[in-house]
Amino acid sequence: MDDRKKSPELKSDSSDSADETDPSRNNGCSNYVMYRDRPEWKDVQPVAQDDGPAQVVRIAYSEKFSDVFDYFRAIIKSGEKSERALNLVTDAITLNPANYTVWIYRLEIVLYLKIDLHNELDYISNVIREFTKNYQVWQYRKNIVEMLNDPSGELEFTADILDLDAKNYHAWQYRQWVITTFSNLIENELNFVDDLISQDIRNNSAWNQRYFVINMSNPNADVIDKELKYTFDKIQILTKNESAWNYLRGLLLYSENGILEDKVSTFCTQLYDKGNRSIHLLSCLIDLLDVDVNSTELEDVEKVKFALKLCSDLASVYDPIRRSYWAYISSNIENKYSIKEHDFKIVISNGNN
Amino acid sequence: MNKFLAVSRLKFNNESVETNTSSSQIQVERKVEKLFELFCSKAECNSETPVLYKQNHMTYIKNHMFVLPENYECLDSSRPWLCYWLCQSLALLNCELSVTEKSNVVSFLSNCQHETGGFCGGPNQMPHLAPTYAAVCALCLIGTSEAFSVINRDNLYKFLISLRLPNGSFRMHKYGESDVRAVYCAATVARLTNIYTDTLFDSSAQWVIRCQTYEGGFGGVPGVEAHGGYTFCGFSALLLLRSIHMCDTKSLLRWVANKQMSFEGGFQGRTNKLVDGCYSFWQAAIFPILSELLESEEQRTMWSMYNYQALQEYVLICCQNRYSGGLIDKPGKPPDVYHTCYVLSGLSIAQHSIKNNTCVIGKSENILNKTNPIYNIEESCLEKALQYFKIAGPINYEHF
Numbered sequence: 001m002d003d004r005k006k007s008p009e010l011k012s013d014s015s016d017s018a019d020e021t022d023p024s025r026n027n028g029c030s031n032y033v034m035y036r037d038r039p040e041w042k043d044v045q046p047v048a049q050d051d052g053p054a055q056v057v058r059i060a061y062s063e064k065f066s067d068v069f070d071y072f073r074a075i076i077k078s079g080e081k082s083e084r085a086l087n088l089v090t091d092a093i094t095l096n097p098a099n100y101t102v103w104i105y106r107l108e109i110v111l112y113l114k115i116d117l118h119n120e121l122d123y124i125s126n127v128i129r130e131f132t133k134n135y136q137v138w139q140y141r142k143n144i145v146e147m148l149n150d151p152s153g154e155l156e157f158t159a160d161i162l163d164l165d166a167k168n169y170h171a172w173q174y175r176q177w178v179i180t181t182f183s184n185l186i187e188n189e190l191n192f193v194d195d196l197i198s199q200d201i202r203n204n205s206a207w208n209q210r211y212f213v214i215n216m217s218n219p220n221a222d223v224i225d226k227e228l229k230y231t232f233d234k235i236q237i238l239t240k241n242e243s244a245w246n247y248l249r250g251l252l253l254y255s256e257n258g259i260l261e262d263k264v265s266t267f268c269t270q271l272y273d274k275g276n277r278s279i280h281l282l283s284c285l286i287d288l289l290d291v292d293v294n295s296t297e298l299e300d301v302e303k304v305k306f307a308l309k310l311c312s313d314l315a316s317v318y319d320p321i322r323r324s325y326w327a328y329i330s331s332n333i334e335n336k337y338s339i340k341e342h343d344f345k346i347v348i349s350n351g352n353n
Numbered sequence: 354m355n356k357f358l359a360v361s362r363l364k365f366n367n368e369s370v371e372t373n374t375s376s377s378q379i380q381v382e383r384k385v386e387k388l389f390e391l392f393c394s395k396a397e398c399n400s401e402t403p404v405l406y407k408q409n410h411m412t413y414i415k416n417h418m419f420v421l422p423e424n425y426e427c428l429d430s431s432r433p434w435l436c437y438w439l440c441q442s443l444a445l446l447n448c449e450l451s452v453t454e455k456s457n458v459v460s461f462l463s464n465c466q467h468e469t470g471g472f473c474g475g476p477n478q479m480p481h482l483a484p485t486y487a488a489v490c491a492l493c494l495i496g497t498s499e500a501f502s503v504i505n506r507d508n509l510y511k512f513l514i515s516l517r518l519p520n521g522s523f524r525m526h527k528y529g530e531s532d533v534r535a536v537y538c539a540a541t542v543a544r545l546t547n548i549y550t551d552t553l554f555d556s557s558a559q560w561v562i563r564c565q566t567y568e569g570g571f572g573g574v575p576g577v578e579a580h581g582g583y584t585f586c587g588f589s590a591l592l593l594l595r596s597i598h599m600c601d602t603k604s605l606l607r608w609v610a611n612k613q614m615s616f617e618g619g620f621q622g623r624t625n626k627l628v629d630g631c632y633s634f635w636q637a638a639i640f641p642i643l644s645e646l647l648e649s650e651e652q653r654t655m656w657s658m659y660n661y662q663a664l665q666e667y668v669l670i671c672c673q674n675r676y677s678g679g680l681i682d683k684p685g686k687p688p689d690v691y692h693t694c695y696v697l698s699g700l701s702i703a704q705h706s707i708k709n710n711t712c713v714i715g716k717s718e719n720i721l722n723k724t725n726p727i728y729n730i731e732e733s734c735l736e737k738a739l740q741y742f743k744i745a746g747p748i749n750y751e752h753f
Binding site for chain 1 (some may be wrong): 360361362363366368370372373375376389417418419420421423424425426427428429430431432435439454456457458460461463464473474475476477479480481525526527528529530542552566567568569572573574576578579580604608609610613614615618621623624625626647651655656657658659660663699
């Protein structure tokens with residue numbers, strides 16, 4: 001939830017690796033001139049960071065970092081919005097793209113100087129390619145694209161970024177924003193998702209996107225039916241793939257009068273009868289049996305007992321790490337159907353013993 | 354191997370279909386397995402394992418309290434976070450800062466407060482909700498009246514109002530992104546400092562609940578994939594907004610229970626992703642509150658619905674850097690202050706998962722102070738802070 005989690009991985013604190021290089025720091029050239037030595041900046045008095053007298057969480061900034069930010073503070077203070085200020089801001093971003101203050105100020109300069117927003121879009125594309133997982137860069141892109149009111153390159157751009165990491169959360173979130181904000185962008189999205197699922201059938205972000213697309217289309221029964229078959233196929237390829245099973249449960253939210261449940265139930269029972277013991281299959285069976293039971297007739301009592309048996313199998317054999325969870329599910333079923341006597345009790349230690 | 358571990362560990366089965374997801378999962382399991390084996394061979398001759406290397410972590414934290422190396426430049430706009438992570442870690446370890454040290458942290462955070470309200474990522478920056486949350490929590494952890502009185506509550510309220518969007522969600526800052534973190538941060542600081550009003554959070558809960566996905570967890574904004582960090586924020590925000598009845602607890606419980614890894618014992622952040630020590634907090638913190646909710650809904654005694662022993666084993670065996678101190682994401686990763694805070698916080702949640710009792714894996718000295726699972730502030734500090742702001746009374750809302 002914090003910025004750290006999303007910022008580029010912190011490098012080792014230990015300085016034992018001598019070859020640590022950071023592309024953002026050496027700028028690829030040795031003739032870099034500090035701002036304090038640039039004649040065109042002579043008129044500006046740098047402003048040192050005011051940490052106060054206390055020395056806490058002080059970062060050992062590189063010389064270049066301090067230099068750039070001393071001048072950045074100076075222009076923010078004077079309110080200068082100029083071409084050179086924009087260049088300075090660009091340098092500051094290279095040093096720390098997570099500094100939201102710099103991004104806020106960049107936007108204000110760009111608006112003030114009426115910079116061509118297409119150039120800004122090119123700029124932010126390059127920054128995102130280097131820093132793909134950072135809140136500020138994606139938000140900045142959103143601001144620019146919103147002002148341009150032109151999403152024509154956005155699907156391609158996010159596809160490029162997802163090509164680097166198909167689970168990049170920021171990229172997916174941004175892509176959804178583009179699709180919901182501008183019309184006609186959803187047409188090929190299902191194909192895009194399909195490609196990603198065939199590259200990695202376990203890519204949960206792609207499954208989530210599939211749900212997003214289907215959900216946006218206000219699906220009728222036929223669409224859901226097609227999705228159901230699609231998911232059955234994928235589960236048959238990989239029966240332990242939680243992503244597909246979760247998607248299946250998502251489809252059940254569209255069910256009316258238990259029609260979908262019947263289909264899923266048939267599918268699951270067949271799989272179970274073939275000897276499959278995927279934990280997600282058993283879990284699904286338990287929930288379906290629970291829905292299915294509506295009286296205390298003998299047949300139904302057997303169904304409930306079967307659900308209890310599945311809970312017990314999961315707790316002791318197939319899914320021992322979730323034993324206390326299965327004990328809870330089992331006790332819910334016991335309570336709901338008032339079945340106290342059965343052979344599938346799950347005993348849990350309370351940690352006291 | 355399994356006989357020394359709390360529960361038998363089942364490895365990932367790729368069903369003969371290899372993808373990026375499965376190969377990275379198998380790699381992680383190999384590293385974890387080596388550490389489990391090493392642990393078991395030690396456990397044969399010493400029943401006092403695993404050990405939490407408290408002293409080493411304390412040294413690591415204290416070192417980072419004052420100066421951080423150059424590679425922390427990327428956190429130059431998160432410095433109140435650094436204070437919070439370190440203060441919370443120390444509080445859990447039952448280690449108190451000296452009077453001067455406390456006063457130094459307070460004066461630094463006061464330098465981060467913006468004249469228009471809220472806190473900034475560092476001095477001379479602009480205000481932002483995330484460092485505002487971090488600064489307020491850090492000040493509560495310090496807990497002196499000097500610390501509490503730093504917070505300008507009138508301005509804080511104005512700042513929160515300025516970020517509110519018509520649909521009840523919040524932006525993180527001017528021109529900034531709006532997501533479920535923002536609602537959580539706003540609701541937390543408002544509750545903590547006693548400036549919460551119904552007007553400020555009108556329809557926020559309705560917006561937050563739209564973030565709960567078909568999987569059961571919460572995404573950052575409606576439509577986006579369920580994720581541990583956002584799930585914590587969404588769930589806790591609903592609690593703070595007194596609207597938890599809106600939550601589909603059954604699907605949330607199923608999702609979060611399934612995020613505990615069958616082999617590693619730690620938690621993953623999303624379906625089919627890798628374990629990460631920080632989710633020991635983000636995911637596990639859901640359980641104590643969830644159990645309480647179900648207990649009152651169903652009128653029966655509830656137990657902890659995840660494997661808190663396996664979680665402790667993951668933290669103790671796989672997430673410590675014994676030599677430098679500090680805690681980590683997963684084996685092979687270097688320590689950092691973010692993971693140090695959240696791995697310790699998660700361990701605290703796991704050790705206190707039984708009501709009115711503790712359940713400590715390894716040496717009894719491994720015990721940490723209890724953290725509050727909604728605010729992630731050490732309990733005694735939280736109580737003191739809530740008490741302080743309760744006595745301070747409401748602010749005068751008339752001029753807003």
